[in-house]
Amino acid sequence: MDESLPRPITLLRSALLPDGGLVDVAITGDTVTEVAPAGTLDAPAASTLDLEGRLLLTAPAEPHAHLDKALSADRIDPPLGDLGSAIAAWAAYATTMSVDEIADRARTAALALLSAGTTAVRTHVDVLSHGGTGTVADAVRGARALVQVRDELADLMDIELVALAGPLAPDEHVEAVLDLGVDLVGGAPHLADDPLADVDRLLAIAHRRGLGVDLHADESLDGPVTLDHYARAVRDWPRDRQYSAGHCVRLGTLGPERLAEVVADVAAADLGVITLPITNLYLQGWQHPVSTPRGLTAIRALLAAGVRVAAGADNVRDPFNPVGRSDALETASLLVTAGHLTPDEAYAMVSDAARSVMGLPAAGPVVGARADLLAVAATSVTDAVANAPADRIVLSRGRLVARTEVRRTVARTRTVSTERPSVRHPARPLTPVPVP
Numbered sequence: 001m002d003e004s005l006p007r008p009i010t011l012l013r014s015a016l017l018p019d020g021g022l023v024d025v026a027i028t029g030d031t032v033t034e035v036a037p038a039g040t041l042d043a044p045a046a047s048t049l050d051l052e053g054r055l056l057l058t059a060p061a062e063p064h065a066h067l068d069k070a071l072s073a074d075r076i077d078p079p080l081g082d083l084g085s086a087i088a089a090w091a092a093y094a095t096t097m098s099v100d101e102i103a104d105r106a107r108t109a110a111l112a113l114l115s116a117g118t119t120a121v122r123t124h125v126d127v128l129s130h131g132g133t134g135t136v137a138d139a140v141r142g143a144r145a146l147v148q149v150r151d152e153l154a155d156l157m158d159i160e161l162v163a164l165a166g167p168l169a170p171d172e173h174v175e176a177v178l179d180l181g182v183d184l185v186g187g188a189p190h191l192a193d194d195p196l197a198d199v200d201r202l203l204a205i206a207h208r209r210g211l212g213v214d215l216h217a218d219e220s221l222d223g224p225v226t227l228d229h230y231a232r233a234v235r236d237w238p239r240d241r242q243y244s245a246g247h248c249v250r251l252g253t254l255g256p257e258r259l260a261e262v263v264a265d266v267a268a269a270d271l272g273v274i275t276l277p278i279t280n281l282y283l284q285g286w287q288h289p290v291s292t293p294r295g296l297t298a299i300r301a302l303l304a305a306g307v308r309v310a311a312g313a314d315n316v317r318d319p320f321n322p323v324g325r326s327d328a329l330e331t332a333s334l335l336v337t338a339g340h341l342t343p344d345e346a347y348a349m350v351s352d353a354a355r356s357v358m359g360l361p362a363a364g365p366v367v368g369a370r371a372d373l374l375a376v377a378a379t380s381v382t383d384a385v386a387n388a389p390a391d392r393i394v395l396s397r398g399r400l401v402a403r404t405e406v407r408r409t410v411a412r413t414r415t416v417s418t419e420r421p422s423v424r425h426p427a428r429p430l431t432p433v434p435v436p
Contacts, residue, residue: 011043058364060328167192272357
C-alpha cells in the first residue's frame with residue numbers, strides 16, 4: 001500500500017488519445033474541465049502527472065462480479081465442470097464461510113480490479129439461505145461482508161451490491177439482506193421450477209422497496225426464456241433506477257424470429273444486457289463435445305437494436321471459473337475473439353457501456369466527464385486490448401489511486417550481417433564419362 005495515495009491530480013500532461021492526438025487534460029475536483037494540445041496547460045507540480053505519451057482511456061467498470069465468491073477455488077478445489085457442478089461445489093463450501101473470510105477475499109479481489117484500472121464494480125452477493133433451511137443470520141453473512149468492504153473502499157472506488165436470491169431463498173431472507181444497504185435486487189429465475197413466477201417474485205420485492213433490478217437471466221443453451229417477460233414487466237417502471245440482465249446465454253441459441261421478438265422487448269424496456277464471456281465460455285457447452293457453442297449472448301443483434309450492452313469478467317478463480325485476471329482488457333480481448341467485435345467496440349463495452357448500465361455518470365478524457373481514467377503503455381486501443389500492458393496509471397474521481405510500473409530487461413541479441421559473404425569454390429575437375 002502507498003500511504004501517499006490517493007493523490008488529487010489537476011493536470012495530466014502528454015496524454016495520447018485514441019484518435020492519435022497528444023494532449024494535456026485539466027481536472028477540477030472529479031471532473032475533466034479542459035483538453036488542450038500537449039504542452040499548453042499548466043498546474044502546480046504537486047498535482048501534475050506526466051503520462052509521457054501513455055494512452056488515456058475511460059477507466060473500465062465491472063458491471064457483474066461475484067466478490068463474495070472470488071479467489072475461493074484454492075480453498076474449495078472444485079471439479080472442472082458445468083454450471084450445475086459449480087453451484088453444488090459452491091453451496092457445499094458456503095456453509096463454512098465466516099463474514100471475515102468473505103470480506104478478506106472480496107477486499108483482495110476489489111483491489112486487484114482497481115490496480116488493473118477498474119474504478120467501479122457492481123457485485124452480486126449470495127443470499128446464503130442454504131436452500132431455504134438457513135437462518136436470517138446465515139443468509140446475511142455475505143451481505144455483511146460486502147457492505148463492510150464497500151464502506152472501506154468508498155474513497156477509492158464505486159461499489160454497487162446486488163442481492164443474489166436463489167429460487168429457494170425466502171422473501172424474509174432477501175429483505176434482511178436489502179435492509180443492510182444492498183443496492184439492487186437480483187436472482188437466477190432460470191434455475192427455478194417456475195422461472196416466470198420467480199421473476200415476478202423478485203420484481204415484486206424490488207417494486208416494494210423502490211430498487212433497481214439486475215437478474216441472472218437465461219444462463220443456459222436450451223433452457224427457458226425469461227428475458228422478454230422481465231423486459232415487459234419493467235417497461236413502464238421509474239427510470240431513476242437501473243434494470244439489467246446478465247448472461248442471457250439463451251439468446252445466442254434462439255432462431256431469428258424468436259430472437260427478434262425478445263430483442264425488441266429488451267430494447268423497448270431499455271433493459272441493459274451484460275455479457276460475461278470468460279465464465280460463459282467456461283461453463284457452457286460441456287454437453288456438446290462436437291461443434292461446442294460459444295455460450296455468449298446475441299451481442300450483434302442486441303447492438304443493432306440499440307440495446308445498451310456491457311461486458312464483465314463475472315467470476316474469478318472460483319468454482320464457476322478457475323482462472324481470470326481481474327482485468328477488463330482480458331474481457332475485451334475475449335469479446336474480440338469469441339464475440340467477433342472490433343477492439344474499439346469491445347473496450348467501449350467494458351467502460352462507457354458498463355458505466356451506462358450501472359447508472360454511473362459518463363467518464364473519460366472529455367470535458368464535463370467524470371475523471372475516472374486509465375493510462376496504459378500502449379499506442380492504440382487495439383494495442384492495449386491485444387497486449388494488456390501491466391504498466392498502468394489509474395485515476396478515480398480525479399485522484400491517483402493506483403500505479404503499476406514495469407521494468408523489462410531482455411538479453412542483447414547477436415549482430416548478424418545481412419550481407420552474404422563472397423565465397424570462391426575451387427573448380428572441380430570433370431569426371432570422364434566412359435564411352436562404350
